[in-house]
Amino acid sequence: MPELRIEATINGRKVARPAKPHLRLLDFLRDDLELTGTKEGCGAGECGTCSVFVDGVLMKSCLVPVAKAQGTRIETVEALANSGELSILQKAFHKAGASQCGYCIPGMVMAATAAIRSNPFAGREEIKERLGGNICRCTGYQKIIDAVEMARDVQNGKLSASVFAEDEPEDGAFIGANVRRIDAPSKVAGALKYAGDMVMPHMLHVQVLRSPHAHARVVSIDVSEAEAMDGVEGVITSADVPGEDGFGVFVHDQPIMARGKVRYIGEAVAAVAAEDVLTAKRALAKIKVVYEPLPAVFDPDEAMQPGAPVLHDYAPDNITKHIPIRVGDVTKGFAASELIVEQTYSTQAIEHAYLEPEAGLGYVDADGVVTIISPSQNITHHREMLSKIIAQPISKVRFIMSPVGGGFGGKEDMIYQGMLALLAMKTRRPVRLVFTREESIISTAKRHPSRTTLKMGLSKDGRIRAFEMRMISDGGAYGMSTEGVMRKAAILAAGPYAIANVKIDTYGIYTNNTPSGAFRSFGALQAQFATESHLDICAEKLGLDPFEIRRINAMRDGATTHTKQKLKSVSILRALEAAEKASDWEKGAPVSRGETRSDHATQGIRPPCALGARFEAPAAAERSEVA
Amino acid sequence: MLLCDEYLTPASLDEAFAAMEKNRGRYRIVAGATDTYPWAREGRAGDVAIPVLIDVAKIPELRERRIDDKRVRLGAATPIQRFLDDPALARALPCMPRCAVWFADDQIRECATIGGNIVNASPAADGTPPLIAHEAEVELAARRNGKIARQRMALCDFVRGRNKTALEEGEILVAFECDALPGYGGAFEKVGHRRSLVISLVCLAALVKLDAAGRRIEDVRLAIAGIDAVPKRLGDVEKYLRAGMVTAERLEQAAEMPVNLVASRTRQAYRREVVRGFMMRGLINALRRAGADPNMLSPEQEASYA
Numbered sequence A: 001m002p003e004l005r006i007e008a009t010i011n012g013r014k015v016a017r018p019a020k021p022h023l024r025l026l027d028f029l030r031d032d033l034e035l036t037g038t039k040e041g042c043g044a045g046e047c048g049t050c051s052v053f054v055d056g057v058l059m060k061s062c063l064v065p066v067a068k069a070q071g072t073r074i075e076t077v078e079a080l081a082n083s084g085e086l087s088i089l090q091k092a093f094h095k096a097g098a099s100q101c102g103y104c105i106p107g108m109v110m111a112a113t114a115a116i117r118s119n120p121f122a123g124r125e126e127i128k129e130r131l132g133g134n135i136c137r138c139t140g141y142q143k144i145i146d147a148v149e150m151a152r153d154v155q156n157g158k159l160s161a162s163v164f165a166e167d168e169p170e171d172g173a174f175i176g177a178n179v180r181r182i183d184a185p186s187k188v189a190g191a192l193k194y195a196g197d198m199v200m201p202h203m204l205h206v207q208v209l210r211s212p213h214a215h216a217r218v219v220s221i222d223v224s225e226a227e228a229m230d231g232v233e234g235v236i237t238s239a240d241v242p243g244e245d246g247f248g249v250f251v252h253d254q255p256i257m258a259r260g261k262v263r264y265i266g267e268a269v270a271a272v273a274a275e276d277v278l279t280a281k282r283a284l285a286k287i288k289v290v291y292e293p294l295p296a297v298f299d300p301d302e303a304m305q306p307g308a309p310v311l312h313d314y315a316p317d318n319i320t321k322h323i324p325i326r327v328g329d330v331t332k333g334f335a336a337s338e339l340i341v342e343q344t345y346s347t348q349a350i351e352h353a354y355l356e357p358e359a360g361l362g363y364v365d366a367d368g369v370v371t372i373i374s375p376s377q378n379i380t381h382h383r384e385m386l387s388k389i390i391a392q393p394i395s396k397v398r399f400i401m402s403p404v405g406g407g408f409g410g411k412e413d414m415i416y417q418g419m420l421a422l423l424a425m426k427t428r429r430p431v432r433l434v435f436t437r438e439e440s441i442i443s444t445a446k447r448h449p450s451r452t453t454l455k456m457g458l459s460k461d462g463r464i465r466a467f468e469m470r471m472i473s474d475g476g477a478y479g480m481s482t483e484g485v486m487r488k489a490a491i492l493a494a495g496p497y498a499i500a501n502v503k504i505d506t507y508g509i510y511t512n513n514t515p516s517g518a519f520r521s522f523g524a525l526q527a528q529f530a531t532e533s534h535l536d537i538c539a540e541k542l543g544l545d546p547f548e549i550r551r552i553n554a555m556r557d558g559a560t561t562h563t564k565q566k567l568k569s570v571s572i573l574r575a576l577e578a579a580e581k582a583s584d585w586e587k588g589a590p591v592s593r594g595e596t597r598s599d600h601a602t603q604g605i606r607p608p609c610a611l612g613a614r615f616e617a618p619a620a621a622e623r624s625e626v627a
Numbered sequence B: 001m002l003l004c005d006e007y008l009t010p011a012s013l014d015e016a017f018a019a020m021e022k023n024r025g026r027y028r029i030v031a032g033a034t035d036t037y038p039w040a041r042e043g044r045a046g047d048v049a050i051p052v053l054i055d056v057a058k059i060p061e062l063r064e065r066r067i068d069d070k071r072v073r074l075g076a077a078t079p080i081q082r083f084l085d086d087p088a089l090a091r092a093l094p095c096m097p098r099c100a101v102w103f104a105d106d107q108i109r110e111c112a113t114i115g116g117n118i119v120n121a122s123p124a125a126d127g128t129p130p131l132i133a134h135e136a137e138v139e140l141a142a143r144r145n146g147k148i149a150r151q152r153m154a155l156c157d158f159v160r161g162r163n164k165t166a167l168e169e170g171e172i173l174v175a176f177e178c179d180a181l182p183g184y185g186g187a188f189e190k191v192g193h194r195r196s197l198v199i200s201l202v203c204l205a206a207l208v209k210l211d212a213a214g215r216r217i218e219d220v221r222l223a224i225a226g227i228d229a230v231p232k233r234l235g236d237v238e239k240y241l242r243a244g245m246v247t248a249e250r251l252e253q254a255a256e257m258p259v260n261l262v263a264s265r266t267r268q269a270y271r272r273e274v275v276r277g278f279m280m281r282g283l284i285n286a287l288r289r290a291g292a293d294p295n296m297l298s299p300e301q302e303a304s305y306a
C-alpha cells in the first residue's frame, strides 16, 4: 500500500508525515495528530462537527481525502485560542450560553469564524445561512446566533468587549440571572475530551458484529478464523460472559451480546478487539454465524394477539409492562356526559440524534479494577449490573462518566459497556469502541412509537366528566426503560386537568423492532399528544375557545392529581395566559378562519424560511469582489 | 468506509489518462468526493474497497473558467461555491448563484464540483436544470493510441437516467460550454426538508430576458428536475411565453402547463402542487430580476407567490 507523505502547515506548524491513502483529513487530524477538537458526528457531511479551514476555506473534513491536504495550510479549532486566550467568538459563545453538551460547538465556532471572516457585517439572516451546515441538538440555534452577532459587533467596535464579562447576579440571586457556564471555555476551545477523543497507551480498537435478522435462533458462532488473524487480540460472544448475563433499566432482559437468539436487526452478536479499526472490521467478516430465522412481529397490537411470536420466555404475552390507573367511575362519568368523543392517535419512533455517537474505553487497572469510561447517563446502575454480569465484587468495577455529547435519555442503556469490560478482561489491554452514526441509529433505543385510543366525556359547559385512555406502545426487542416510560405516560396522561373519573391503561409491548427507551419527557409526549389534540377537537365540537376549555378544567392550587399527589401550587393558568399572549391568539372556537390572520406575519413571528440574505447584503458582494 | 490502496492526484490530463490506463478496471475518479464518501457508508454501498482513486480536481483544464458575452467554458472540477463568489460567472449564469445558495452548505460547496454533480446524475441534482437551461454541452475526453480525443454532447443527452450518463470507461468529463446570458433575470426554486443540506424534492431553473420597456418577454428558459428520472427543459411553456406580454393571467396559464409532466416515483400529487407554485414563483422572481414592472401582480397574487 503506497503511503502518502503529507506535508502541510497545521495550526501554524509544519507537519510532514506518512499517511494511509484512504484516510480522510478528519482521520489524519484526530487519529494521527490527536487534534481531537475536530469531531465526527456523522461522517457524511451532514452535521458540521468536523469543520476545519483548508487554505482559509472552511470544509467538512469528513469529506476531504487526506491527499487533498498536501501543501495546504490547515487551521483547526485548536488554532483559534492557541495563544491561550479565547478568540472573540469563543468568548461570545461563552457569554451567550451558546454551549450545552458542547459536541457541536467546536464546529459551530469554526463556522461562525468563517461567517464573519467572509462578511464581517453579516446580518442575522446571513449568519443563519452561513451556519446552515452545522447542526446542534441541544443549545438550540438562538443563543448561537446571538453569540455570533455579539462577536461581530465587538469586532466592529459597536459593542465594548466588556459585554463578555459575567453579569452580576442581582442581589446575589442566581435564579433568573445570566450566569456563564463554568464548562463552556473547554467546549468552545475544543479542549474537552469526550470518550471517543481519549486514547490510552497500548489501546486496542473494538468493532461489533450485528444481527442482520429481526428474530432468529443463533445456531452457532465460529470465531476461530477471526481469532487467528494477525492483529486480532480478542473476540468475544455471549459464551465469554462469566456471570449473570442481563441488563436493563428495569428488567434485566438484555444480554451483553445475543444469547441463543437475536431479537432485532442491529443487536450485538460478537465483538473484536484488534490493533486498528480496519483489522477489527476485517475480523468481523471472518466470524461465521449460523442463524435459523424465526417468525417475527413488528406491530405491538399483533404481538398482543394469542399465537404471536414470543420474544422472551418470561413474558409469553409479550407484555413488558402494563400500568393501570383508576379514579372514580368512568361508566358513571360517561353517563353524565353530553358529548362523548373517541379518537385514536399515533406517534412514531424518534431517534435522539445526539451529536456524539456512543463511544467508550475499557481497561483493567493496576489493582484489577475493571474500569469503563463512557458517556453513560446511569453509571451507578451500570456498575451494579456489570458487577453481576462479570461476576466481580462491586469494588472491582468502576464507571467513569465522560462528558456526554448529548444524551436526551438515549445513553441510559448499557448497550456496549459490557463488551468493553469483557474485551479488556480478555486482552488485558485498554480497548476503545466508537460507534458510527449508522451504528448509533440502528442499535440504540428510540422514543416509543405509540397508538393511543382516547375517549372523553364532557358536559356542554366544557367540563371533562370522564377520561378513558388505552395506550399501546412499541417497546421493541428489550425492556430498557419501557416500564418507567409507561408509568410516566399513565401518570401524566390526563394532564393538569381536574377530572373525577379516570381510567388509564398503558402497555409496553415486546416486538422485534429496535428497542424503545428513555427519551426526554419519558412517555408524557405520547400521552399529551393525544390528550391535548383531543381537547382541541372537543373545543371545536362544543364551540369553545381551546384556551377556555383548558381553563375550565385546569387544576387549581391545592389540587390532588389522578395518582393522589397533593399539589401546593399549579401553574397551568399562568402558562396558558403567557401562551395566549405570545401567540397573538385569536379568541373563539376553532371552527372558522377569518378573512385575515392576525397571528401571522406579526411582530415576533418568523416569516417562512428563505435563502439568499447574502444577495441583499452589499457588504458581502463588495468583499467577495475584492477577494 | 471508503478504502483504497492508492490515491493519485494527476497534474494533467495526460497523467490522468496514464493512471487510468495502468489501472483499467480497478480505479474510480473522484473530484470533490462529496458524493463518493457518503455513498461508501453503511446502508448504501457499505464498506467499499477501490484499489485506485484518481483525483481529477487539480488538473488545470478542469479548473478553467473562460467567460465572454456569448459563451462560458467551465472546467468540470469548478466548485459550486464559485457560482456564488465569482462575479463574472454570476453575471453570465444568472440563475446559478440562486441554485448554489440552496446547494448543500457553504462548506460542501467548496468541495463539491459541478462535474461530479452531473456525472453522479441524481434525479435531484441541482446543477443540471440551470445548465440545461443554458443549453450546456459537455466535453468528454479519452486517450486512444496515446492521443487525447475530445467529444461534445448536449447535456440533456448526456444525462440518461437515475445515476446513468453517457460517460464511458476511460473517459473524463473535462468541461461544460454553455450560453452566457448576461442581462437575463435568473431564479432557482427548490423544495426540501430544511434550507441547508437538503436534497431537492423538486427544483426549477428560470431565466427571462425582457425587452427594453420591461413588458414583453424576449426570451425565456425553463428547466425542472425531480418530477421524473431526468431533468426536463420546458420547451412548450417557453414557446407560449416567448414574445408575449408579462401579465398575471399568462403567468398563471404557463404555471399550469407542466403540472401534468409529473412522473416521479413518489408523491406525485404533492409534486404537482409544488410545480405550479414554483413556476409562478420562479417566473416572478426571474422577471423581477430582469427588470419587470414591480406592479405586474395584484396584492393577492403577490402574497401567495412572492
Ligand SMILES: Cc1cc2nc3c(=O)[nH]c(=O)nc-3n(C[C@H](O)[C@H](O)[C@H](O)COP(=O)(O)OP(=O)(O)OC[C@H]3O[C@@H](n4cnc5c(N)ncnc54)[C@H](O)[C@@H]3O)c2cc1C
Residues within 6 Å of the ligand: A044, A045, A046, B028, B029, B030, B031, B032, B033, B034, B035, B036, B037, B038, B056, B062, B076, B077, B102, B103, B104, B105, B108, B111, B112, B113, B114, B115, B116, B117, B118, B119, B120, B124, B125, B126, B127, B167, B171, B172, B173, B174, B197, B198, B199, B200
Ligand atoms: C451533506 C450533503 C449535501 C448535499 N447537498 C446537495 C444539494 O443540495 N444539491 C445537489 O445537487 N447535491 C448535493 N449533494 C451531493 C454532492 O455534493 C454533489 O452532487 C456534488 O456536486 C458532487 O460533486 P463531487 O465533485 O463532490 O463528486 P465526487 O464524489 O467526486 O464524484 C461523483 C461522481 O462523479 C464522477 N466524477 C466526478 N468528476 C468527474 C469527471 N470530471 N469526469 C468523470 N467522472 C467524474 C465520480 O467518479 C463519481 O462517480 C450533497 C452532498 C452532501 C454530502
Ligand code: FES
Residues within 6 Å of the ligand: A039, A040, A041, A042, A043, A044, A045, A046, A047, A048, A049, A050, A051, A060, A061, A062, A063
Ligand atoms: S459533517 Fe463531517 S462529521 Fe458530520
Ligand code: FES
Residues within 6 Å of the ligand: A099, A100, A101, A102, A103, A104, A105, A135, A136, A137, A138, A139, A140, A355, A405, A406
Ligand atoms: S451543544 Fe450543540 S449538540 Fe449539544
